[in-house]
Structure formats: structure tokens, C-alpha cells
Amino acid sequence: MIAPVVRSDTLITLVGGAPVDSQDLEWALSRAPCLVAADGGAASTIAAGRLPQAVMGDMDSVPDSLLNSLPCDRLHHVAEQDSTDFEKCLQRIEAPGILGLGFLGARVDHTLAALACLVRRRTRCLLVGPHDVAFVAPDELTLDLPVGTRLSLFPFGATTGRSTGLRWPIDGLELAPWGRIGTSNEVTGPVTLTAPGLCVLLPREMRDLVLSRLFPAP
Structure with missing residues (x-):
């Protein structure tokens, strides 16, 4: 160790x-x-x-x-x-x-x-x-992003997940770097993600909002 x-x-x-x-x-x-x-x-x-x-x-x-x-x-x-x-x-x-x-x-x-x-x-x-911020999606994530915000999901291995608030939901999809990926999605409302292990990419203008969700003040 x-x-x-x-x-x-x-x-x-x-x-x-x-x-x-x-x-x-x-x-x-x-x-x-x-x-x-x-x-x-x-x-x-x-x-x-x-x-x-x-x-x-x-x-x-x-x-x-x-x-x-x-x-x-x-x-x-x-x-x-x-x-x-x-x-x-x-x-x-x-x-x-x-x-x-x-x-x-x-x-x-x-x-x-x-x-x-x-x-x-x-x-x-x-x-x-x-240009971007990037982080690994926790087991459960909620984000209140402006409608129209670019939200990309990139898998580094085979995985599945669930989402709300995205123009193209990921429910039921198998995502993999050699197959379907989740880049250039778009926010349509409050976002919830159950996508452990997926890399999330957002415009850098969202950095404070994302920071507050990943590391909420005690």
C-alpha cells in the first residue's frame, strides 16, 4: 500500500x-x-x-x-x-x-x-x-443544467446506464469504445444519470455547477 x-x-x-x-x-x-x-x-x-x-x-x-x-x-x-x-x-x-x-x-x-x-x-x-470539464460519473448523479447544454458520455469499457433529461436517453443501450458511445448529447431538462464508470464531459462554463454537485458543502 x-x-x-x-x-x-x-x-x-x-x-x-x-x-x-x-x-x-x-x-x-x-x-x-x-x-x-x-x-x-x-x-x-x-x-x-x-x-x-x-x-x-x-x-x-x-x-x-x-x-x-x-x-x-x-x-x-x-x-x-x-x-x-x-x-x-x-x-x-x-x-x-x-x-x-x-x-x-x-x-x-x-x-x-x-x-x-x-x-x-x-x-x-x-x-x-x-473547453471542457470531465469527471467520472458517480453511481447516481443529478445536474440542473441549462436546456441545450452539450453533455457527452464516453465509455472506457462495455457498460450500460439510465438517464433522464437527455435528448437521447441511454436506457437499454450498451455503450463501449468499440461500439456505441454517448458523445454530443443534449440537455432537455433536469438530468439524472445512473452511469457508473462513464466519463462525463461538459462545457467548462458548467465547472462551478458540477463542482457543487460532486463536492457539496458540508
Whole structure:
């Protein structure tokens, strides 16, 4: 069992190596104040004037000059190459949930790897990118979204589910990456989803609404 490197009673902002706007970082930290960087994500946080509580990964994407400027006790080198830096962080964070920046919208292989990791680990995490937000559907989910909102469901394996409030319901359908998928659906009313394991993608404008549903205030 892997011991946690970071423990927090609040949500954690986790920053990856894709470009991150400083305003997005400030938005995330106002909601998830504990800051952690995955390898090269440290460059974005430092450029924005924010020192991460921890930097985790194999450290192959952090410039030496930046590594040398960071406190040694905040650097956590994980040498194994069987997982991505994103997964290395997820394995070593203990928190109510994670708000992830810098994992969507750049290299497609990195985006796919991050989404696949979320689905495999069923981690409570909301990824925010330049165009979309993405998360793994919990067993039951309700969302009061504006009519006409794009809502995509993507399966990473064979699965089924139920829905209300979508133009094209998923009831009775077998979804699979090699068969029928659920992208570019449309909201027609209050949405309920029973679709465990499906990746949900919504416009980034919905980030606060989704955040409030995934991580309701106590």
C-alpha cells in the first residue's frame, strides 16, 4: 500500500503539465486551496507566483533550474515508469476530492491517459480544461443544467446506464469504445444519470455547477 504524501481536509488543486491560465489557477485555489503539482505542472504554479505544497512525479519534465529552486522537502521523486505522473499523484493524495488543471486540452495521448486513469481508479476528481470539464460519473448523479447544454458520455469499457433529461436517453443501450458511445448529447431538462464508470464531459462554463454537485458543502 502506498503511503499518502499529501493529506488534506479540503479539496486539492492538482496541476499537470498542459498550459494553465493564471486566472484558472486562482479560480481553482479559491475552491481547493491545497496546491500540488504533477511533475512539469510545477512550472505553471511557480510562473503564477504559487509554491506547491508538493511536487510529485518522475521529474523528467521539470527544468533543473526550477528543481534547484524548490525546497527539497516538497519534491517527491517517484521513479517507476508503470504509471503516469497524474496517477502517481492520485495514489499519494488523501483528500475529499481533487480539482485538476493542466490535464485536458493539450496532447491527446496525455488527455486520454488522464481520463482512463480516472475511470480505472474511480477517483473523485474534476478535470478542467480550456473547453471542457470531465469527471467520472458517480453511481447516481443529478445536474440542473441549462436546456441545450452539450453533455457527452464516453465509455472506457462495455457498460450500460439510465438517464433522464437527455435528448437521447441511454436506457437499454450498451455503450463501449468499440461500439456505441454517448458523445454530443443534449440537455432537455433536469438530468439524472445512473452511469457508473462513464466519463462525463461538459462545457467548462458548467465547472462551478458540477463542482457543487460532486463536492457539496458540508
